[in-house]
Amino acid sequence: MQWKKYKNFSEKENIIRSKIKNFSQTFKIKFYTNDDFKDNIVLGYKIKPTDDEEKDLKRQKILERIIKVNNLALSNQLPEIIDYENNIVYMDYFDGIIMDDAIKTNYFLKYEKNTKKDQEEIALKRIMRGVIPEIIDFQRDLYNKNLIHLGIFPEHIIVQKDDIVKIKGLRYISRHNNGFIDDKVITNEELYGSIINERYTPPELVEYIKSKGKKKINAKTIVSYQIGILLFDIVTKGKYKNEEIKGDLIYDANYYLHSFEENKVINLILELINPNPENRLKNFEDIKDRCREFAK
Structure with a gap:
């Protein structure tokens, strides 16, 4: 899939985006979409970089673990993982x-x-x-x-x-x-x-x-x-x-x-x-x- 950053934020989405940014200490989280989604949005999770490149490479395994856990859990109460590309995990955005x-x-x-x-x-x-x-x-x-x-x-x-x-x-x-x-x-x-x-x-x-x-x-x-x-x-x-x-x-x-x-x-x-x-x-x-x- 060809992902692109979502830009047409509503006021509600801006509030949610700011809260996600404040809560997450491990990931850089951004909103994405693609042409197939017709402007519906997903969340893209990427490991926050540090000054240690070798450490960052090891930390990428966190994303791999999340994908495995999601596949094991198979819960409709958890976000569905839609794609994993360029060290970014794309998953459902829950409105609410x-x-x-x-x-x-x-x-x-x-x-x-x-x-x-x-x-x-x-x-x-x-x-x-x-x-x-x-x-x-x-x-x-x-x-x-x-x-x-x-x-x-x-x-x-x-x-x-x-x-x-x-x-x-x-x-x-x-x-x-x-x-x-x-x-x-x-x-x-x-x-x-x-x-x-x-x-x-x-x-x-x-x-x-x-x-x-x-x-x-x-x-x-x-x-x-x-x-x-x-x-x-x-x-x-x-x-x-x-x-x-x-x-x-x-x-x-x-x-x-x-x-x-x-x-x-x-x-x-x-x-x-x-x-x-x-x-x-x-x-x-x-x-x-x-x-x-x-x-x-």
């Missing part, structure tokens, strides 16, 4: 709202607006019927293929119409062996780039990376932790995103929920992010069952 923006705006507020309180409350049933279960189903499907996504951060989640969820961040998909992370590649931060997110990466995964894979960790407990933090950020509208996640904050935070929902949500979050990974609520179906309790 980035979760980071959905959290900070009124995107998840209740539809009813009878009172001022209604206008401030998060539509928890909506979250528990759609967004969280979709993420769990995505991780369950990957898990069954001996893979897991370690980067369920707001900047990697796209919410589309009817709360259909799409996931980005293919670099964060890791291999597990019998439920335990088994992927030394992600521990080579110099070549692979860091996959640590200060807020969303649980301490045991940080230790796994820093120890070069010597620490044995359960893949499902990482999923639990990231869903717990995501749920907390959604129901608090991201007001505490710069604060350390700990028990006192969970109890004292201002939740944009009805009073009868608040304690149940706090209990669920605490079960998902328990400091002892083995004590977390980590069975995928158990988490979905708890979500159903809120969706009745």
Whole structure:
């Protein structure tokens, strides 16, 4: 295919382009199109160059890994890879709202607006019927293929119409062996780039990376932790995103929920992010069952 840079940006596309640029530390990402696409756009991912040419050549393997992972995952929630040419991976562009923006705006507020309180409350049933279960189903499907996504951060989640969820961040998909992370590649931060997110990466995964894979960790407990933090950020509208996640904050935070929902949500979050990974609520179906309790 003959790819060319896309230039006819709408205001919305310009906003998305600027956010992608801010989020990505590993790739140079640009919009492309070609005559066959009739001005539809795709994203082109290219490794950001360094001052070390030999290192850059080794880092090209990141793109090759992404292609292999995408072929193994076969998930319609991940972007489809359309082409790989001139050290650029071309993949689907997902239209929708980035979760980071959905959290900070009124995107998840209740539809009813009878009172001022209604206008401030998060539509928890909506979250528990759609967004969280979709993420769990995505991780369950990957898990069954001996893979897991370690980067369920707001900047990697796209919410589309009817709360259909799409996931980005293919670099964060890791291999597990019998439920335990088994992927030394992600521990080579110099070549692979860091996959640590200060807020969303649980301490045991940080230790796994820093120890070069010597620490044995359960893949499902990482999923639990990231869903717990995501749920907390959604129901608090991201007001505490710069604060350390700990028990006192969970109890004292201002939740944009009805009073009868608040304690149940706090209990669920605490079960998902328990400091002892083995004590977390980590069975995928158990988490979905708890979500159903809120969706009745």
